[in-house]
Amino acid sequence: MxxxxxxxxxxxxxxxxxxxxxxxxxxxxxxxxxxxxxxxxxxxxxxxxxxxxxxxxxxxxxxxxxxxxxxxxxxxxxxxxxxxxxxxxxxxxxxxxxxxxxxxQPLIHFANNIAMIKNYLKIAVRQLLKQKMYSAIKIGGFALSIAACLLIALYIRNETSFDKYYPESDRLYRLIGEYKDGGRDEKGVDFPAPMALALKSDFPEVENAGRLMPNSLFWGAGANELKRADAADNTHEEGFAYADQPFLDILHIPMLFGDARHALTEPLTMVISKDKADKYFPGQNPVGKVMYLNNNKEKPYRIAAVMQNFPATSHLHFDFLLTLKGIEFWNGEQNYWGASNYSNYILLKKGTNIAQLEKKLTAGILKTYVIPEMIKSGDKNASTVSSKSFLHLQPIGDINLKSYDIHDGASHGDMRFIWLFGAVAGFILVIACINFINLSTAKSANRAKEVGLRKVVGSQRSGLIAQFLTESMLFSFLSFALGLVLAAVLLPYFNVLASKSLTMPWQEWWLVPTILIAAIVIGVIAGIYPAFYLSSFKPIEVLKGKLSVGSKSSILRNGLVVFQFTTSIILIISTFIIYNQMKYILNKKVGFEKDQVVMIQGTNTLDNQVLSFKNELLKLPSVKSASISDFLPVSGTKRNGNMFYNEGKRKEEAGVGSQFWDIDADYIKTMGMKLVAGRNFNPTMKTDSQAVIINQTLANKLNLKNPIGKRITNYGAPMLVIGVVQDFNFESMRDGIQGMVFHLSNSPSIVSVKVKSSDMKKALADITATWKSFAPNQPIRYNFMDERFASMYADVQRMGRIFTSFAILAIIVACLGLFALAAFMAEQRGKEIGIRKVLGASTVNITRLLSFDFIKLVFIAIVIASPIAWWAMTKWLQDFTYRISIGWEIFALAGMVAIVIALFTVSFQSIKAAIANPIDSLRSE
Structure with missing residues (x-):
């Protein structure tokens, strides 16, 4: 032939x-x-x-x-x-x-394709087992990153699902007021009592509007005592609010017992949650039952309905809704436009143009109601206020994540953290993909002959690409499987870290398709470049040993390593700054002594014996001082809002928004506050009942250079300023210090006790024994002021802990890739190392040689990361009125940490290569 x-x-x-x-x-x-x-x-x-x-x-x-x-x-x-x-x-x-x-015979094609895929999988498994360390790092890094991404995804899914369950959530809004004055931009949700009625009557776009008063007048640590009419003892409860019937109607709050349409239409009625119904009336229908609030038997509240518990994904978390029907907190309050205490929830008609309605609301409400009220009272600032005030409509689904700049007295999530966590998850996943790309291209020389032989025997480039992508997807599927297991194992710990109750969505129909699609997409993304790169080898050059894999691929690898460490250094710098800011806030002198202060709640139970109880406490050897007050400078206690003016200047000058707190004569001493001018209250002086002590902020804003002896007023009789207290922080450090007015009062509320000794256990035992002598059947309830103060920053601290945890995880994943890359580079340079050792190079010299290339990349990453981190964290710190400055030492420390991490990661492989027998490497070469 x-x-x-x-x-x-x-x-x-x-x-x-x-x-x-x-x-x-x-x-x-x-x-x-x-x-x-x-x-x-x-x-x-x-x-x-x-x-x-x-x-x-x-x-x-x-x-x-x-x-x-x-x-x-x-x-x-x-x-x-x-x-x-x-x-x-x-x-x-x-x-x-x-x-x-x-x-x-089309089935033959199908069989051939199956055989081909089996062959690809067999080769992929063989490669996986052949390079155990590199495979473990690829899969381990991917699995860690996938577990982190899954946890972050669960967190983001939970945060973004708030208030989406309402039947008409797309038409539900909350009214927001905004006041712009120069660089100051204040937003709030409190409006006058008649606002809801005006919205319904004057604006046809509004289908219904309801009111909620979450910060009710009895809200605070010293009140909220509840009991059944047939019970002897009170129980302290939180979660009270006033609401009207339209509020229930527009939210469609489901009722388990009672008539949802008339639950709050009658005076002295209330709606309670299922949990509280089970607590107070187990196994019963409580509708029609009577309960007393704060021992006030003159106003018995009848239970009109039992509502389903608000879900965890609701910004509302109330157990008791008291009717506003027949309520007036002062004479004429329900028709008065000069005080703001109510949140307004609005149901809009379908097709409403939100932007146009906001303009109509701003113009209509101000022109028709607010400005005339200001003019009527003689306020000359009416025109100025109207030009700086605006009304907005906030979708109910945005309340949880987009209320960080709105004063509503509630704890919310923060959309900025959602974006931040999403970015961190993306970085972690990208770093894992970079590890895969780097290791795949770095090991390309080991597979060059395989590619050459396959091409010689007829393999097309498309077939080789398919083979390498199959390997990539095998790694991806294995990583996703391991990542799911890791996520399920770590979820309970993450829940503690994030203060959540998240669960793995095993029962959701979309889980498996999403995981499969994600595994394929990630596998393709991670493997696409190595697949094209490896399949591009020319068989003639490969088989003749002329292939060079050091130029373009090494440039890409170095670039990816720089990106990894740039990301890691940004995270390190951010973590340092967040930690230092939290440390600064918690340790900053706030103008009062929060340590060793016990706050005793539920003193309403003592009726008129509160003063006697306080005097008995003062006799205890472990008690330094004690006071009675209606307010405390920590979260979870009552707040109010008042406008104060210089006497006789109310019609001429803008008022200063201030707090107005009732305290006793021992309050300033107990809180460790400092009087910078004047004197303290004297209970024996009758004139002190009309005297006040103000803070430095209010004195400055009212231009009172010598405030002692001056008189100020709000809407009542003028009050004599007898003292000035040093400014103290009673709100979050995100906000500036407001004006403060102290007024003398002994009304029963919160008893604060300053303990002398460090033996808190003994002091608490003495305080408890004294309490039992006054209320033997009522358990004592107390909090520590320093813990309550720290709770004001619990959300930010929690976010900081989450961020730090995932930042550390991202750095670990990056180090895994660097470790494997260092091992490979040491392997590739085995002959060079052997020759250098034969010629007399020391272990230190060789270690320095192998480590220098990586350290050089880390220095480049430091230069790139520093300005990016400075810009990002400067923006973050702007949310705090009191904040640290970002000094050069933070960047230096972060750079040192990054270098140490890189050295520690590569030194093991470098030292291992340096101490190896040169004969072995030279023989193998």
Whole structure:
């Protein structure tokens, strides 16, 4: 058999998938030596691939014969076209028969594809087991990053699902008021009592509007005592609010007992949650039952309905809704536009243009109600206020995450943290993908011969790409499986960290499809570059040993390492700044002594014996001082709002928003506050009942250079300023210090006790014994002021802990990749290291040599990361009125940490390579 016939036979075997590997290699070599036959085969392949019919093939051959006849006059030697025609005719018949046979058996194609995929998987598993350390790092890094991303995704899903369950949530809004004055921008939710009625009557776009007073007048640590009418003892409860019937109507709060349409339409009625119904009336229908609030038997509250508990994904968390029907907290309050105490929830009609309605609300409410009220009272600032005031509508679904700049007295999430956590999750995933890309391209030299041989035996580039992508997706699927397990194991700890009760959504229909799609997408993203890179090797260069993988791929690897450490350094700097800011806030002198102060609640139970109880406490050797007050400078206690003016200037000057707190004469001493001018209250002086002590902020805002002896007023009689107390922080450090007015009073509320000794256990035992002598059947309830103060920053601290945890995880994933890359680079430079050792290089010199390349990349990352981190954290710190300054030492420390981490990561492999026997590396080379 001649060479040409042998080539034809091998070709037919190849096209019918009958050729062995050896025969395919032989065919490739013969075709390289016989280019004319190769041209004939290309023609045949084109016809076969295009499903050309036999007649079309003959027509093409006839065209070639015509070319032959036209060229007979030339002296050029032409191919024997007759022979070509006969050969192609004969072989084409065989090929056509093979094509027809294959087309008649589509299952053979399917079987071949399955066999191919099995082969790809077998190779992928073989590679995984062959390189155990690198595979473990790839899968481990991916699994850690996937677990982190899943936890963050669960957190974000929970935070973004708030208040989406209401039947008409797309039409539900909360009214927001905004006041802009220069650089000051204040937003709040409190409005006058008649606002809801005005919204319904004056604006046709408003279908309904309801009111809620979450900060009710009895709200605070010293009140909220509740009991059944037939019970002897009180129980302290939180979660009280006043509401009206439209509030229930527009939210469609489901009722388990009672009439939802009339639950709050009558005076002295209330709606309680299922939890509280089970607590006070187990196994009963409590509708119609009576309860007393704060021992006030003159106002018995009748339970009109039992509502379903508010879900965890609600910004509302009330257990007791008291009716506003028949309520006036002062004479004429329900028609008065000069005081703001109510939140307004609005149900809009379908198709309402929000932007246009906001403009109408701002113009209409101010023009019709607010400005006339200000003019009526003689306030000359009416026109100024109207130009700086605006009304907005906040979708109910935005309340949880987009209320960080709104004063509503509630604890919310923060959309900025959602974006931040999402970015961190993305960074972690990208870092894991970079590890995969770096290790895959770094190990490319080890697989170059495999690629070359596969190409020689007929593998197409598309097939090689498919093979490498299959390997990538295998790693991805294994990582996702392990990541799911890790996420489930870590979820309870994450719940503690985030103060959540998240669960894995195993029952959700979308979980499996989402995981599968994500695994495929991540596998493709991580493997696409290595697949194209590896499949681009030229077999001739590979088999001759001329392949170089050091230039372009090393540039990419170095760039990716720089990106990894840039991200890590940004996270390190951010973590340091967040930690220092929290430390600064918690340790900053706030103008009062919060340590060793016990706050005793529920003193309403003592009725008129509160003063006697306080005096008995003062006799205890462990008690330094004690006071009675209605307010405390920590969260969870009552607040109010008043406008104060200089006497006789109410119509001429803008008022100063201030707090107005009732305290006794021992309050300033107990709280460790400092009087900077004047004197303290004296209970024996009758004139002190109309005297006040103000803080420095109010004195400055009222331009009182010598405030002692001056008089200030709000809406009542003028009050004499007898003292000025040093400013103290009673709100979050995010906010500036408000004006403060202290007024003398002994009304029963909160008893604060300053303990002398550090033996808090003994002091609490003495205080408890004293309490029992006054209220033997009522348990004492107390809090520590320093803990309550810290709770004001619990949300920010919690976010900081979450951020720090995931930042550390991102750094660990980056270090895993760097560790594996260092191991590979040490392996690649084995011959060089061996020669250097033979020539006398020390272990230290070789370690320095191998580590220098990585440290150089870390320095580049520090230069890139520092300005980015400075900009981002400067923006974050702007939310705090009191904040740290970002000094150079933070960046220096972060850089040192990054260098130490990098050195620690690569030094193990560097030292291992440096102390290895050079004979082994030289022999292997």
């Amino acid at each position: 001649n060479t040409e016939d042998h080539i034809w036979n091998l070709t037919v075997k190849k096209m019918t998938n009958e050729a062995s590997g050896q025969e395919l290699l032989e065919l490739e070599e013969l075709l390289q030596k016989n280019p004319l036959i190769k041209t004939k085969l290309n023609m045949l392949f084109n016809w076969a691939n295009d499903d050309t019919e036999h007649q079309q093939a003959n027509e093409t051959i006839d065209l070639l014969l015509g070319l032959k006849n036209a060229s007979r006059t030339t002296e050029d030697k032409m191919p024997d076209f007759d022979l070509i025609k006969n050969k192609i005719d004969r072989k084409l018949n065989i090929q056509q028969q093979a094509i027809v046979a294959i087309k008649k």
